[in-house]
Amino acid sequence: MAQNTAEDMGYNEEILLEKLHNIQESYSYIPENEIDNLAQKFDMPRAKLYGVIKFYSMFYTEPTGKYVIRVCDSLSCHINNSKKLLNDIREYLDIDDGETTEDKKFTLEVVECLGYCGEGPVMMVNDEVYTHLTPGMALKILKNCV
Numbered sequence: 001m002a003q004n005t006a007e008d009m010g011y012n013e014e015i016l017l018e019k020l021h022n023i024q025e026s027y028s029y030i031p032e033n034e035i036d037n038l039a040q041k042f043d044m045p046r047a048k049l050y051g052v053i054k055f056y057s058m059f060y061t062e063p064t065g066k067y068v069i070r071v072c073d074s075l076s077c078h079i080n081n082s083k084k085l086l087n088d089i090r091e092y093l094d095i096d097d098g099e100t101t102e103d104k105k106f107t108l109e110v111v112e113c114l115g116y117c118g119e120g121p122v123m124m125v126n127d128e129v130y131t132h133l134t135p136g137m138a139l140k141i142l143k144n145c146v
Helices: 012-026 032-041 046-055 075-079 083-092 137-145
Strands: 068-072 106-111 124-127 129-131
Touching: 012 046, 012 068, 046 129, 068 083, 075 083, 083 106, 083 137, 124 137, 129 137
Parallel strands: 068 106
Antiparallel strands: 068 124, 124 129
């Protein structure tokens, strides 16, 4: 007897990821009602859908700030003083890792690697990457965010 594949049951990872990206782009996160809609459309348990969403770090189930700040704390960035950079950003924004400012302007994330080893410390603001940062440079970048 042949087993049903995930695609036979309505699940197609490529299409699902595209839908998740579209929802994320519209709302800046994936609201609960959209998760319900997708689970029904793809005939998959909500738990499996949450597993997909949580696997990819670019998806959020809670609203994020207008600017998502990712600070690399990999070994190479850490050796180049990312700890000081991160502490100054935390102090400036008055939030910790995974938090969003009250005005919904900034969300801070500490990440393991941004792929710029040897150019650290590294910070990403939305899709813009900044390398060889000092704490002063990072704060100037954040102050210029409109």
